[in-house]
Amino acid sequence: MNHALAAHGREPVPxxxxxxxxxxxxxxxxxxxxxxxPDDPAVASCIAxxxxxxxxxxxxxxxxxxxxxxxxxEIAATGARLAVxxxxxxxxxxxxxxxxxxxxxxxxxxAPQLDLHVESKTVTVAAALASLEPDGPVTMVGxxxxxxxxxxxxxxxxxxxxxxxxxxxxxxxxxxxxLVDEPYALPAAV
Numbered sequence: 001m002n003h004a005l006a007a008h009g010r011e012p013v014p015x016x017x018x019x020x021x022x023x024x025x026x027x028x029x030x031x032x033x034x035x036x037x038p039d040d041p042a043v044a045s046c047i048a049x050x051x052x053x054x055x056x057x058x059x060x061x062x063x064x065x066x067x068x069x070x071x072x073x074e075i076a077a078t079g080a081r082l083a084v085x086x087x088x089x090x091x092x093x094x095x096x097x098x099x100x101x102x103x104x105x106x107x108x109x110x111a112p113q114l115d116l117h118v119e120s121k122t123v124t125v126a127a128a129l130a131s132l133e134p135d136g137p138v139t140m141v142g143x144x145x146x147x148x149x150x151x152x153x154x155x156x157x158x159x160x161x162x163x164x165x166x167x168x169x170x171x172x173x174x175x176x177x178x179l180v181d182e183p184y185a186l187p188a189a190v
Contacts, residue, residue, distance in 0.1 A: 004049040022165040023144035025118045067183030074187040083108040085128040121150040145174035
């Protein structure tokens with residue numbers, strides 16, 4: 001995000017001030033940084049610059065959180081069907097899951113298209129649920145308030161994980177049914 005700001009003549013901001021912007025749609029994050037509305041052309045320009053760098057950098061610079069691949073394997077071994085519902089555009093989500101070596105764990109990946117300006121997490125979760133067509137209880141796992149809100153919008157159990165970008169306070173305030181602090185504890189929580 002700082003690269004995009006600098007490319008458009010804006011001053012970079014401290015990295016920690018960007019963390020709350022990770023997860024929700026980019027248009028809202030850049031709008032808040034620029035002090036304009038999400039439909040402002042400056043927002044679209046920053047997003048285009050961001051995506052130009054992110055497409056390649058995310059594959060090189062994004063590690064899996066330690067313990068997450070093992071937790072996914074343990075959950076999958078129970079016969080649970082897994083899907084991803086991400087705000088990250090599909091063009092970035094699919095290659096990243098492949099690069100992390102975990103794409104095969106997921107039956108479906110629900111994500112907005114690049115040309116979609118804003119898709120709420122609730123809409124994305126609806127797409128994941130439609131792909132899975134579950135016939136029993138469903139649990140949503142996420143690290144941001146939008147994940148917990150989307151889970152409750154669909155009457156899903158909301159498991160907040162504190163190793164991502166959201167805080168325990170954010171997750172609690174958004175209605176997390178349970179918080180998980182370490183990936184090894186995730187299988188028991190879902």
